[in-house]
Amino acid sequence: MTGPALLHTTSDQVLTVTLNRPGSLNALTPGQREEVIGLLSEASATAEVRAVVITGAGRGFCAGADLRGAGTPGEPLAGDVARTLRTGAQRLITAVLDCEKPVIAAVNGTAAGLGAHLAFACDLVLAAESARFIEVFVRRGLVPDGGGAYLLPRLVGPQRAKELMFFGDALTATDAERLGLVNRVVRDAELEKTARAWAERLAAGPTRALALTKQLVNASLDTDRTTAFAAEAAAQEINMSTADAQEGVRSFVERRGAEFRGR
Template identity: 65%
Template sequence: MPAQPEAPPEDELLWEVGGDGVAKLTLNRPHAGNAITGPQREELIARLAGASADPRVRAVVLTGAGSRHFCTGADLAASSASAEPPPPDLPDRPAGSVARAIAGGAQRLVSAVLDCEKPVIAAVNGTAAGIGCHLAYACDLVLAADNAKFIEVFVRRGLVVDGGGAYLLARLVGPQKAKELVFFGDDLPAAEAERIGLVNRVVPADELAKTASEWASRLAAGPTVALGLGKRLINRALDGDRAASLSEEAMAAEINMTSEDGQEGLRAFLERRPPRFRGW
């Protein structure tokens, strides 16, 4: 049986929850381009799942340490070094092992971002490559420093795009542009990423953290239940038909109106005062 991944060193993945309900999640391996190890990936997934259930967390900012790299993908060197050899009576790569590794690794990480019930902002502070691109694209809002760039690096290594890249890109920029990005693997500057809809806003590098904090604080002060349900509706609308989408919308409205924030919004409107949202 494969060994369970160890927890990453505490300083390789930073997690901090502020008094305003904004959680900051920082990939802290700048010496390795903030590439993600297996233990880091598992901790990221756990943190995002925990954020969904924690009423103290109302928005999440995901970024990388340093000024050069957001995330340069999976740390293949670390993965290879920690991999256990197969038993001597089995081939080096049993059938289905690659598919299982992708499904249990990069795809779970991207899904954890998409499924997080709190808004997640990517603050892309430098190069995002491979799964690093998809980690950003899976976030609800993407801010990028003006010196950031995105690289679908898979083709440069002779690899098919993975980690949900085809799924995300086709929905965000359409199939033709998605193929261009995946087929050529060229550097995509932040300004061009904004122009084609992969980035919400590009800001000067020295203003990125401040802007991300401001956006996250606005979200954290909002009606968390309604935001989470809205996120779910938009994500699922890309996959279902109209009838299913409208049915889910009606159910979401029903759920939202049983929440305290939903009731508070109506009371505040009727009483002509600013609402005081509490996150449930």
């Protein structure tokens, strides 16, 4: 491998994060994972970032956690495995779900195991025609991790989730779109351009309103109606104090396009 294992650039208020270990189909190392978590946390607190794109270099989006690079473990103590998941894969998925800026997955190839869950945790998923999604855990005799058993039933329902996880068959981009796991499938050559166009639209939007909308939608799947309605009212109260909301109302009254500044 040449160059850094993770690339990140910010332009036009879009942060692009590229997993850069193409020789291993971008299997995720602990160092890469921590860097992605840090970048997403910084994105939430940085006014200059208003949208995020996560993608991979080469033929793969992310082949999951890099088990080969982990070395030969000693005999684990009770609680070691659970602790590793809590502080590792689960923190990564949480970082995506909790990022206060919209996150787009541009899936350019194989997304397997944790790599698939990284994509499914994103707010929007674009897939190249060559993309494949694989719940690979069952092939290794493992239980799904990285939030898979939380994410998949909410996206496709419990029966479909069990089918994907029980058999571990590769899911084409077209089938993933049909099931609702992918927003749109595009030709391979158009993936980067489309992801960029979507991200720039989001970056030009009312940033705080998008953050609150993301929070409401994510929380709605785990709350009752009364709680969801109370959260909606609170979000509206918070958002109406933002400059973007005031600009949106003013532009409507003045019959012109709104110019949002992310504040």
